[in-house]
Amino acid sequence: MEGGESTQTLLKALVLGAKVDDPSSRGGGEQALAFTDAGALAPPYDPEAMCLLVEHSNSLRQNVDAYATNIDGFGFRFDPVIDFEAEEARDRVRDTLTLERLAAREAGTLDSSTSVTPTADEANARFDELRQQSRIERARLEAFFDFACFDHSFVDLRRRTRQDLEVTGNAFWEVLRDGKGDLARFVYVPSYTVRLLPLDRDPVEVKERVRVSPVTFDTVSARRRLRRYVQIQGTERAFFKSFGDPRVISRNTGAVFPDVASLKTADATDGPATELLHFAIHSPRSPYGVPRWVGTLLSVLGSRQMEEVNYLYFENKSVPPMALLVSGGRLSDASVPRLERFIEENLKGKANFHKILILEADGSGTGDGGRAKIELRPLTDAQQQDALFQVYDERNIDKVGGAFRLPRMLRGESKDFNRATAESA
Template identity: 95%
Template sequence: MLPLGEERVQTLLKAVVVGARVDDPASRGGGEQSSAFADAGALAPPYDPEAMCLLVEHSNSLRQNVDAYATNIDGFGFRFDPVIDFEAEEAREKVRDTLMLERLAAHDAGTLDATTSVTPTVDEANARFDELRQHSRVERARLEAFFDFACFDHSFVDLRRRTRQDLEVTGNAFWEVLRDGKGDLARFVYVPSYTVRLLPLDRDPVEVKERVRVSPVTFDTVSARRRLRRYVQIQGAERAFFKSFGDPRVISRNTGAVFPDVASLKIADATDGPATELLHFAIHSPRSPYGVPRWVGTLLSVLGSRQMEEVNYLYFENKSVPPMALLVSGGRLSDASVPRIERFIEENLKGKANFHKILILEADGSGTGDGGRAKIELRPLTDAQQQDALFQVYDERNIDKVGGAFRLPRMLRGESKDFNRATAESA
């Protein structure tokens, strides 16, 4: 019996860690690019956008959820629905109400003619009906022409699909808005979200023009003072600044500085130009101006499933338990046999090419009379071998957790085995 306080100690001869150490994608540093954003005065996002992109690439469950959103939300295209359906029975009544709302707004603003009644007559409503119906046809034709060529090298639907993917992967998405010489919208340009950072809100508010609805078909323009934000994009050695959508100021594209007009900007730097506008889409987060992806709560599940996949993959390259052992008893192993066994396991048992090799153990005779009664025993070791992939239930639960974050059933994620689309629609 061991004295009190004394412990049994077993000497550990050798421990081998198989596989190189790989940092979690979310813990990788941003390097020089993060320093460049910090030098530009940008705010740090809650999660590294590039690391989020890497996680989606390495995950066995995220991509199908993101693709389901992009296909079923944005991939179906779009259509233009008129505010007033001029073929409906109540269309003329809606037009009359619209005309009344416009006159009430003009009366409140003091711009309505004293001889004009707030309540329109039937003839006035019919004339307004014909006018609005013609304007609706023209507006639809112009909208269709604009959105057919809203992007340079892809369709507007493709732009929306890319936007959805960025929004679901990083929590943020961006469009660069280009205008023509008259100041009207001309093109939308997709901007990768991982290349953009937000700058702090400007301290001084800026007077901007905003549109408020007067009636279903008319708007009025009012002035408001808002604190606006600038943005910076860094790709490699290139850096460009943007301004918020609707910002009337002249901002340097190279430095982000504000100038009173374009002439002053050109005097400061002839190679510089005014910054264009940027539309920012975000999944709202109460603690950050950046968006946060909806699946970030399942981050540990995503990382755990990735580690599970790596463990199962490494099994085929590092399997070291033979299927059987041939034991020769009636003696003892020589000193030279131990390194030979270690070398055999290292070189001839690991990997899928050596999956069915066996290990033979030979014993030297003990030199006694029992040496002639050496015994050979074939002992299977399959119970110690891994029969199937590990952590399958754990991985399945993780996949369901990620799908739950997107609120998507298994059928939309392409994982349904119990029913097909026809049975799902009938149910």
């Protein structure tokens, strides 16, 4: 520069991206406070955060869908306890009749003069009776499960249950009964809306069925400590009781009443709570279930951060393909807008392959005889050619798949062979 002037270059560093907390440790805000006010136990992991993680993960959804499709999506079938078409069917019926008579003798309801070993005629009569009962029972079961849910099939209910179970570690069905107390309908309940209350202090006497023979049961009384549940959706709150709980419990408050009349006397708008069936992936440290992939939580979060870094590259990390260096002078006033317009309008399309850009430099006032030098220097070596952390992400995907014990083929990630090839091999 003339007159010994010096040039100062200012370098500024801009850090992009705000601090992000671990999604699994975020509080639920007002909803979490509402569950606490209802007396619910806190789950080890926030169920709603688990749902959001699956939505944002590049590896969890395909594993969950593989479970739902290959386990629950295949439907169901009814297998009889005794196959009456099998060769040993009559022997099994004879053993069944013997076990029933032994149980009756122990209970004191069988005459001591009656032999516990049935005769051939008694066994044949019992065989015909059980075969007829089996046909009737199958027909009733098929009719029930064809309409076990209100707005979807029983298979769809099981698929939803599997998805909740694998995402949050918990799943819930509301069980509705008819006027006779028999099962009537199953209703899917989103797991992230339900919390468990502590076990009741006082045990409750309940009726339980114990198997006497392959086809008969006896009813016994047992005392168990039961649990209540609470569901909160928005501003609505509802309490449920455990499946098989004989007590009358308030749907609005969770309080226990001696009968329905007492409940209605306390609040005419209230009603008895229905039963809730809880499915869980067992955890030894909590009554809640824990998803099987929670051990790979850091891998899931790391892959998500990797995706965000690669996405932000296009907005904040771009490096131009070349630099125009001018030494010994400066570009003329007319060349600068011409260069900008050429880059914006004439760098695309096959018609511009052989266009020539002429740049003019003004060398007046320089200290080397007015000679200016213009140089185009490529910067492609500094450009990122592909996404970052690809090997890291691939290993994370395999870790998550290992938590589900699913090979790449069942996750839809195998590129070398398909399922038909694997099965034929």
